[in-house]
Amino acid sequence: MSSLALAASAAAHLPATSGPDPIIASLTIFVLAIFVGYHVVWNVTPALHTPLMAVTNAISGIIVVGAMLQVVDIHAQQITLTSVLGAIAIFLASINIFGGFLVTQRMLDMFKSKKGER
Amino acid sequence: MANLTALLYLVAAVLFILSLRGLSSPKTALRGNLYGMVGMTIAILTTFFVANEPVIWLILAAMAAGGLVGAYKARTVAMTAMPELVAAMHSLVGLSAVLIAVAAVFHTGVSHTGAQQIELFIGAFIGAITFTASVVAYGKLSGRFGAKALNFKGQHLLNLVLALTMLGLGLVYYATGSAAAFLMMLAVALALGVLLIVPIGGADMPVVVSMLNSYSGWAAAGIGFTLDNPVLIIAGACVGASGAILSYIMCKAMNRSIISVLLGGFGAEVSAGNGAAGGAKNYRSGSADDAAFLMENAEKVIIIPGYGLAVSRAQHALQELTDLLTERGVDVRYAIHPVAGRMPGHMNVLLAEAEVPYEKVVEMEEINSEFSSADVVLVIGANDVVNPAAKNDPSSAIYGMPILDAYKARTVMVVKRSMNAGYAGLDNELFYMDKTMMVFGDAKKVVEEMLQAVH
Numbered sequence: 001m002s003s004l005a006l007a008a009s010a011a012a013h014l015p016a017t018s019g020p021d022p023i024i025a026s027l028t029i030f031v032l033a034i035f036v037g038y039h040v041v042w043n044v045t046p047a048l049h050t051p052l053m054a055v056t057n058a059i060s061g062i063i064v065v066g067a068m069l070q071v072v073d074i075h076a077q078q079i080t081l082t083s084v085l086g087a088i089a090i091f092l093a094s095i096n097i098f099g100g101f102l103v104t105q106r107m108l109d110m111f112k113s114k115k116g117e118r
Numbered sequence: 119m120a121n122l123t124a125l126l127y128l129v130a131a132v133l134f135i136l137s138l139r140g141l142s143s144p145k146t147a148l149r150g151n152l153y154g155m156v157g158m159t160i161a162i163l164t165t166f167f168v169a170n171e172p173v174i175w176l177i178l179a180a181m182a183a184g185g186l187v188g189a190y191k192a193r194t195v196a197m198t199a200m201p202e203l204v205a206a207m208h209s210l211v212g213l214s215a216v217l218i219a220v221a222a223v224f225h226t227g228v229s230h231t232g233a234q235q236i237e238l239f240i241g242a243f244i245g246a247i248t249f250t251a252s253v254v255a256y257g258k259l260s261g262r263f264g265a266k267a268l269n270f271k272g273q274h275l276l277n278l279v280l281a282l283t284m285l286g287l288g289l290v291y292y293a294t295g296s297a298a299a300f301l302m303m304l305a306v307a308l309a310l311g312v313l314l315i316v317p318i319g320g321a322d323m324p325v326v327v328s329m330l331n332s333y334s335g336w337a338a339a340g341i342g343f344t345l346d347n348p349v350l351i352i353a354g355a356c357v358g359a360s361g362a363i364l365s366y367i368m369c370k371a372m373n374r375s376i377i378s379v380l381l382g383g384f385g386a387e388v389s390a391g392n393g394a395a396g397g398a399k400n401y402r403s404g405s406a407d408d409a410a411f412l413m414e415n416a417e418k419v420i421i422i423p424g425y426g427l428a429v430s431r432a433q434h435a436l437q438e439l440t441d442l443l444t445e446r447g448v449d450v451r452y453a454i455h456p457v458a459g460r461m462p463g464h465m466n467v468l469l470a471e472a473e474v475p476y477e478k479v480v481e482m483e484e485i486n487s488e489f490s491s492a493d494v495v496l497v498i499g500a501n502d503v504v505n506p507a508a509k510n511d512p513s514s515a516i517y518g519m520p521i522l523d524a525y526k527a528r529t530v531m532v533v534k535r536s537m538n539a540g541y542a543g544l545d546n547e548l549f550y551m552d553k554t555m556m557v558f559g560d561a562k563k564v565v566e567e568m569l570q571a572v573h
Binding site: 030048052064081096098109 | 135137141143144147148150155166170173179181183186187189197200207208211213215218220221222224225233334337338339344345348349351352353355357364367456459462464473476481
């Protein structure tokens with residue numbers, strides 16, 4: 001089946017209770033998000049490309065959400081291989097979240113302070 | 119409840135997009151950063167309700183520990199070390215992705231469908247490559263491993279074999295669900311990450327950092343697929359797109375194709391094409407006093423800062439000099455080449471740190487038409503980005519690279535340690551022009567001498 005036909009059939013099935021595989025919905029979101037990201041980022045002024053990178057570092061810290069979903073009770077056990085690996089991932093992702101947003105803030109403050117004074 | 123959490127995730131995703139959008143101008147950027155923080159908070163709080171019996175104390179402890187480390191780093195890092203910090207943070211995203219994928223594979227009592235196995239495999243191997251590649255990039259940027267490109271015979275063949283092995287192991291995992299195959303696949307991906315970055319030289323690091331920025335986004339999106347989590351997919355895709363655009367901009371600024379960067383070797387091959395290396399050529403050198411005198415009597419001065427400026431920490435002295443000259447009615451501005459620093463936009467941050475006003479800093483495309491009307495161009499710590507060979511010498515290694523047209527100014531002054539070649543190992547004919555005056559010495563010392571002369 002061509003991808004076009006696949007998409008069409010996916011659309012046709014949307015209202016039904018047994019919809020398409022969730023991966024199709026994820027793929028739709030993914031592709032559209034790339035387009036949004038592409039257009040938004042081209043609008044970023046080159047002077048702020050380093051802060052852009054720092055803030056995207058923080059935003060990739062969103063992976064913490066995936067890590068949190070691993071740190072769960074399994075058969076009433078709190079400490080399992082899964083939860084420990086998840087906790088380490090939370091630790092690492094949190095470094096990104098806090099480090100990324102705060103260092104972005106620090107850089108942007110440098111750009112701003114001159115604006116106000118002069 | 120499921121609908122509410124999905125909507126909250128949507129709000130978080132929109133806030134992330136708005137935070138990127140804010141960066142279109144310094145005026146809106148701080149608000150944008152705030153949007154990002156709010157979005158992250160919403161996403162994390164929502165996840166507490168999504169998770170099935172979360173171990174809250176463990177999550178909070180890990181988060182607090184990571185938050186402390188991150189906040190400390192953010193406060194203490196030197197602006198010159200931003201590329202290292204960013205590379206280190208990419209590696210953390212990669213490693214997190216790997217850990218989450220492994221945790222999911224070993225999650226007892228949960229069986230994965232075929233599609234989920236493919237998603238796990240993709241998320242894990244992108245994460246693994248991002249992790250080790252970023253560690254090597256970090257090592258090169260911080261000078262721990264040496265920035266030299268490492269090339270050996272059969273390098274590309276080895277990479278290809280490893281990539282195929284990795285895919286093969288992924289198929290085995292898909293067919294049998296064997297955790298051992300999954301772990302072996304990871305090991306191969308980790309090795310591949312190292313081998314991919316090892317051949318890339320120091321001059322190409324801005325591209326590599328941008329590229330790994332992109333990878334870290336794709337890794338997050340891959341994990342989002344595994345967990346069917348839209349906010350991860352959207353955030354990951356935006357970051358991935360952002361890194362890809364930055365890589366493209368950096369490649370264009372160096373006139374390099376992404377393929378040739380990835381194949382590596384740049385910075386190792388020292389100019390064969392440049393005939394200028396033979397016979398000594400004449401150049402004119404002057405003192406800092408002479409240079410200061412010329413600038414004082416000019417109407418329009420354009421300063422071209424390069425990374426050498428930051429290395430000798432001369433930005434603050436330079437800004438003082440600029441202030442003095444501006445007070446005396448001289449029009450002084452800074453011209454920035456996209457690869458002036460060691461990552462995209464790096465020089466802008468270094469100048470902003472030295473309190474150079476945002477309006478005084480002009481990008482290459484905007485200022486290039488103004489060099490012909492400039493009385494003095496002051497080049498500090500920059501070399502290849504002002505080399506006219508990029509325009510008029512087809513045999514030059516940097517031919518075709520966009521440059522700042524410093525050679526069009528009435529007088530050119532170059533502050534440099536010695537006549538040694540630049541990053542690309544090329545001689546620079548700008549230094550031998552009649553209107554060029556070389557001022558030798560450490561950038562900071564020279565600028566301070568100029569300051570005294572102007573006072």
